[in-house]
Amino acid sequence: xTIHNLYIFDRNGILVYYGxxxxxxxxxxxxEEEGKLVYGMIISLRGxxxxxxxLDIKDNSFHYRTSKYKMNFWESPSGVKFVMNxxxxxxxxxxxxxxxxxxxxxxxxxxxxxxxQGEFINSELFAQKLDExxxxxxxxxxxxx
Amino acid sequence: xxxxxxxxxxxxxxxxxSKRILSDRxxxxxxxxxxxxxxxxxxxxxxxxARKMSRQTARIADPKKVNSELFTLTYGALVSQLVRDYxxxxxxxxxxxxxxxxxxxxxxxxxxxxxxxxxxxDMRDAADKIQQAFKLYLGLSPGISNWSNGNxxxxxxxxxxxxxxxxxxxxxxxxxxxxxxxxxxxRGACEMVQMEVxxxxxxxxxxxxxxxxxxxRFIKKLEDAIPAGED
Amino acid sequence: xAVQPQPFSGAEELPLExxxxxxxxxxxxxxxDKDINELLSKLEFIGFSTGYRLIERLLKESPRFKDELETxxxxxxxxxxxxxxxxxxxxxxxxxxxxxxQDNSFKFLSRISATKQNLEHGPKFLAYTCGMxxxxxxxxxxxSVVIAEVTTMPTCRFHITITRSV
Amino acid sequence: xxxxxxxxxxDNGPMYFRTRQSGVEELQYHFIVSSALxxxxxxxxxxxxxxxxxxxxxxxxxxxxxxxxxxxxxxxxEEYKVYGYMTxxxxxFVIVIEESSTPLxxxxxxxxxxxxxGAFCDLMSNPFYSPGSEIRSKRFHDVVNSIVxxx
Numbered sequence: 001x002t003i004h005n006l007y008i009f010d011r012n013g014i015l016v017y018y019g020x021x022x023x024x025x026x027x028x029x030x031x032e033e034e035g036k037l038v039y040g041m042i043i044s045l046r047g048x049x050x051x052x053x054x055l056d057i058k059d060n061s062f063h064y065r066t067s068k069y070k071m072n073f074w075e076s077p078s079g080v081k082f083v084m085n086x087x088x089x090x091x092x093x094x095x096x097x098x099x100x101x102x103x104x105x106x107x108x109x110x111x112x113x114x115x116x117q118g119e120f121i122n123s124e125l126f127a128q129k130l131d132e133x134x135x136x137x138x139x140x141x142x143x144x145x
Numbered sequence: 146x147x148x149x150x151x152x153x154x155x156x157x158x159x160x161x162x163s164k165r166i167l168s169d170r171x172x173x174x175x176x177x178x179x180x181x182x183x184x185x186x187x188x189x190x191x192x193x194x195a196r197k198m199s200r201q202t203a204r205i206a207d208p209k210k211v212n213s214e215l216f217t218l219t220y221g222a223l224v225s226q227l228v229r230d231y232x233x234x235x236x237x238x239x240x241x242x243x244x245x246x247x248x249x250x251x252x253x254x255x256x257x258x259x260x261x262x263x264x265x266x267d268m269r270d271a272a273d274k275i276q277q278a279f280k281l282y283l284g285l286s287p288g289i290s291n292w293s294n295g296n297x298x299x300x301x302x303x304x305x306x307x308x309x310x311x312x313x314x315x316x317x318x319x320x321x322x323x324x325x326x327x328x329x330x331x332r333g334a335c336e337m338v339q340m341e342v343x344x345x346x347x348x349x350x351x352x353x354x355x356x357x358x359x360x361x362r363f364i365k366k367l368e369d370a371i372p373a374g375e376d
Numbered sequence: 377x378a379v380q381p382q383p384f385s386g387a388e389e390l391p392l393e394x395x396x397x398x399x400x401x402x403x404x405x406x407x408x409d410k411d412i413n414e415l416l417s418k419l420e421f422i423g424f425s426t427g428y429r430l431i432e433r434l435l436k437e438s439p440r441f442k443d444e445l446e447t448x449x450x451x452x453x454x455x456x457x458x459x460x461x462x463x464x465x466x467x468x469x470x471x472x473x474x475x476x477x478q479d480n481s482f483k484f485l486s487r488i489s490a491t492k493q494n495l496e497h498g499p500k501f502l503a504y505t506c507g508m509x510x511x512x513x514x515x516x517x518x519x520s521v522v523i524a525e526v527t528t529m530p531t532c533r534f535h536i537t538i539t540r541s542v
Numbered sequence: 543x544x545x546x547x548x549x550x551x552x553d554n555g556p557m558y559f560r561t562r563q564s565g566v567e568e569l570q571y572h573f574i575v576s577s578a579l580x581x582x583x584x585x586x587x588x589x590x591x592x593x594x595x596x597x598x599x600x601x602x603x604x605x606x607x608x609x610x611x612x613x614x615x616x617x618x619x620e621e622y623k624v625y626g627y628m629t630x631x632x633x634x635f636v637i638v639i640e641e642s643s644t645p646l647x648x649x650x651x652x653x654x655x656x657x658x659x660g661a662f663c664d665l666m667s668n669p670f671y672s673p674g675s676e677i678r679s680k681r682f683h684d685v686v687n688s689i690v691x692x693x
Binding site for chain 2: 011012013043060076077078079080101102105106110111117
Binding site: 425428429431435438440441442516517 | 552609666673
C-alpha cells in the first residue's frame with residue numbers, strides 16, 4: 001500500500017495540516033488553493049452522496065477511486081476532516097484516519113496549549129508522531145497483504 | 146509566669162493579654178517546665194527510636210482523590226487571583242465562563258476519541274452524554290431533570306457546587322458565580338458537535354440553595370462551513 | 377487496521393491539564409501591558425497557594441518527617457507521583473541546602489515540540505510547578521527559592537535552594 | 543468532656559480559641575494551653591535534627607510520641623487533662639478535657655483530633671481563607687462545637 005498525502009481541515013473548513021509521503025506529481029497551485037479545492041469537492045461530493053443515497057444512513061466517511069488512486073475521507077464527530085490519498089491496492093483506511101485523530105490529533109494538537117484552533121498546526125512533535133503512525137501502518141500492511 | 150497571669154483579673158483585658166503571651170513565645174524562646182533529667186532522658190530515647198524508624202516514609206492515601214483535590218485547589222487559587230485582579234465580580238464571572246468554554250472545546254475532542262460516540266441526535270441524547278462526561282472526568286454524577294415541553298431545555302443537578310466543597314464565600318463576593326467554569330465547558334463542548342446552547346447556573350449551594358442547578362438550553366444546530374464560492 | 381488502539385487512561389487528569397494550559401496560554405492572567413514577568417509571578421503564586429494547601433491534605437495521615445532530606449525525597453516520590461503520575465528521575469544535592477530534581481518527561485511539556493522557538497515558552501509551563509514545590513515546602517517550614525530550566529523538551533530540572541529551614 | 547479547643551499557628555500565636563464557657567475561666571485556659579505548647583515543643587523537637595544528644599539510653603515505644611501527629615496527654619491535673627496534636631505543618635491543636643464521672647478513652651481523644659484536623663484541612667482548602675490568619679469559618683466552628691458537645 002502507498003499513502004500519497006494527507007489533508008486535515010478543521011470544522012470551519014480551514015486547511016490546518018498537510019503532509020505528503022509519496023506524491024509523484026508536483027502540484028500546479030499553492031497549498032491553500034489546493035486545500036480549498038479539496039475541501040470544496042468533498043463537501044459537494046458528500047452532499048450528492050447523501051441526496052442520492054438509497055439508504056437512510058448517514059456515514060462520516062466515504063472514498064472514491066479513479067483508475068490510478070483513491071481519495072479517502074473521514075470526519076470526526078467534532079467536524080475535523082481527514083482526507084488521504086492512497087494507491088488502489090490500499091485497504092480501507094477509515095480506521096487509520098480514526099486512529100490519526102484519536103492518537104495524534106487529539107493528543108498532540110488538542111492537548112497542546114500552544115496549538116490554537118483554526119491555525120495551521122505548526123508542531124514538529126505532531127508531524128513526527130503522525131509519521132510514526134503512518135509508517136507503522138505501512139509496515140503492517142506490507143507484511144499482511 | 147503562672148502567678149503573674151493569675152493576678153490579673155477582668156474579662157475584657159484577658160484575651161488580648163493572653164494572645165500577647167502566646168505570641169511573645171517566639172521572641173522569648175521556650176520555657177522548660179520539667180526537671181532537666183527527666184527531659185533529657187526522654188529526648189535521647191526518642192531520637193534513638195526515630196533513627197530506627199527512618200525508613201518508614203509518608204504515604205499518600207488515595208491518589209485518585211488527589212487528582213480532584215488538586216484541580217479543586219488550583220481552580221480555587223485561580224478564582225481568588227481573578228477576584229484580586231479584576232475590580233468587578235461580573236468580570237470575574239465572565240472570565241470563568243470563558244475559561245470553561247476554552248476547556249470545553251478541547252475536552253470534547255478527548256471525550257469523542259475515548260468513547261467513539263457519534264454526534265448527538267437530540268437534546269435527550271446530549272443530556273445523557275454530558276452526564277457521562279461528568280462521571281468520566283470529574284467522578285461526579287449529576288441528575289438530569291426539569292425538561293421543558295419541547296425537550297429543548299433541561300437541568301443538571303448537583304448535590305453541591307462542583308470544585309467548591311471547601312469554599313466559604315466572603316461577603317465581598319456575594320455576586321461571584323464560583324462554579325461559572327461549568328456552563329462554559331458545556332457551551333464549548335456542545336458547540337464542537339454542532340449544537341449551539343446556552344448554559345447558566347440557576348441554583349447554587351454556595352448561595353444557600355439546597356442544590357446546585359445548571360440550566361442548558363438548545364439554541365440551534367450549527368451547519369458545516371460551506372466552501373467559498375458555493376451556495 | 378494498522379495501528380493498535382492505545383488503551384485510554386487518565387481521564388481524571390485531563391481537567392487539570394487543560395486548566396493549566398488555559399492559565400499558561402490564554403490571556404486571562406495577562407495584564408493590560410502583557411508583561412510576561414507578571415504572568416510568571418501570577419502562575420507561580422497560583423502554584424504556591426495550591427502546593428501550600430495541598431500538602432496539608434496530603435500529609436493528614438502521615439508520620440512526621442525526620443529531616444529536610446526526607447522531606448525532599450517525599451516531594452520527589454510521593455508528591456510528584458500524586459500530581460504527575462511518575463517520580464522524579466534524578467535527585468542531586470550538594471548537602472548544603474541545594475537540591476536539583478530532574479524530570480525526563482515532564483507532563484506539561486510532553487505535548488510540545490522541542491524547537492528553539494518553544495524553548496522560550498518553557499518558563500511559562502514550569503512556573504506553576506515551581507510555585508507548587510515552594511508552597512509545599514514553605515508549609516512544612518522550609519523556606520526556599522525554586523527555579524526551573526528546560527534543557528531539551530520534555531526534560532527539565534527544578535533547582536531548590538533552601539533559604540531557611542526550621 | 544472537652545472544655546477547651548485551641549488551634550495554635552506556626553508562630554505559636556493562637557488562630558482559634560474556644561472554651562465551653564466564656565468569662566473569667568477563659569484566661570485560665572489560655573494559660574493552660576500556653577504551657578502545653580512548651581511540652582509539645584519538647585516532644586517533637588527530638589524528632590528533628592536539632593535533637594542530637596550524647597549517650598544512648600533507649601526506651602522502645604517512646605518514639606510513637608514523636609513521629610506520630612497525636613502527642614497524647616501532655617499534663618494531667620486533678621480537675622483536667624490536656625492533650626496535644628501537631629500537624630506536619632506545625633499547627634498545634636490542644637484539647638483540654640475536664641475529668642468527669644465517665645472518663646474518656648484514648649480512642650475518643652484521637653477521634654476528636656482527627657475530626658479537628660479534617661476540619662482544619664478543609665479550612666485550609668478554602669481559597670478565600672488566608673493561611674495563618676484567625677479562623678472565623680462557620681463550618682470550622684460547627685465542627686468544634688460538635689467536639690465540645692461530645693458528639
